[in-house]
Amino acid sequence: MSGALSRIEARLTQEWRRRGPLAWALTPLAAVFGAVTAARRAAYEVGWLKSVRVPAPVVVVGNVTVGGTGKTPTVIALVEALRAAGFTPGVVSRGYGAKVERPTPVTPATPPRVAGDEPLLIARRTGVPVWVSPDRVAAAQTLCAAHPDVDVIVSDDGLQHYRLARDVELVVFDHRLGGNGFLLPAGPLREPLSRHRDATLINNPFERTLPAWPNTFALRVESGDAWHLSNPALRRPLAQFASQRVVAAAGIGAPERFFAMLRAAGLAPQTLALPDHYAFATNPFTDVVADAILITEKDAVKLGAWNDARIWVVPVAAALDHRLITLVVEKLRGRPSA
Incomplete structure (x- = not known):
């Protein structure tokens, strides 16, 4: 079964790069997916579903495409930049594969099967408080209660977790950008490319020219x-x-x-x-x-x-554009007090 799923995934990944016959055939399903996604987002915007604001401002680092784009090195670099700017950051994450049912702290000694690989790497690299939970709101609330000195939360992924109110949204792409531009399953997009965000980062090892999107910055990920x-x-x-x-x-x-x-x-x-x-x-x-x-x-x-x-x-390290850091810091410092 796993082999068959891998072949299907590989085929879809290939199709998502172009608008071929299979992609077009899947567009009716993509329309349904888009309608459900838009309805859910609208429910939060009009207040039918409630977002929860936690004691500290929240910066979400996520993506609108399926697959890895470089979020984890971006989170690590952002944590370091915020610390250099005088903040005391903490990190929350779903923790892919984490075996937890309630908010759980991640330390450098936490087993990866408990924490998930990415939260464990973030904890080891940054030394800041890291908490994982399927419910990011609960993770952020518990982190703030356990670490009252933390004055900004960085959410590793969770762009579509609208229940967690956020102050800054950063969307990370790689060289694939939005692929064929179609929503799932016809394309790689979880949300339309036109989705609002505060800034876009392009992790591009192939030196593609940056797209002409507002507040778009190159993300350099370099090896050590x-x-x-x-x-x-x-x-x-x-x-x-x-x-x-x-x-x-x-x-x-x-x-x-x-x-x-x-x-x-x-x-x-x-x-x-x-x-x-x-x-x-x-x-x-x-x-x-x-x-x-x-x-x-x-x-x-x-x-x-x-x-x-x-x-x-x-090891790799992400280098963030100083203009991006300035943008994030200014938005955090201009946040209305709760």
């Missing part, structure tokens, strides 16, 4: 020195892997971005694209022939007990 999974203090520049047999593996939403980054660093790796949020319940590297296996930080949080001397972790 690789660190050894079994001995994190051991680090190597990526250039040192150029003469070795390298396999690059990534269980992220858009693994090609990771592979392209390694190629840009002068490597020519064999590539192994794993499903997003791959659980590593089985070892995909058992039969891999390589001198070094390069993986993402998101995957590394799930491999703490592994003992494979070939595995190196490639």
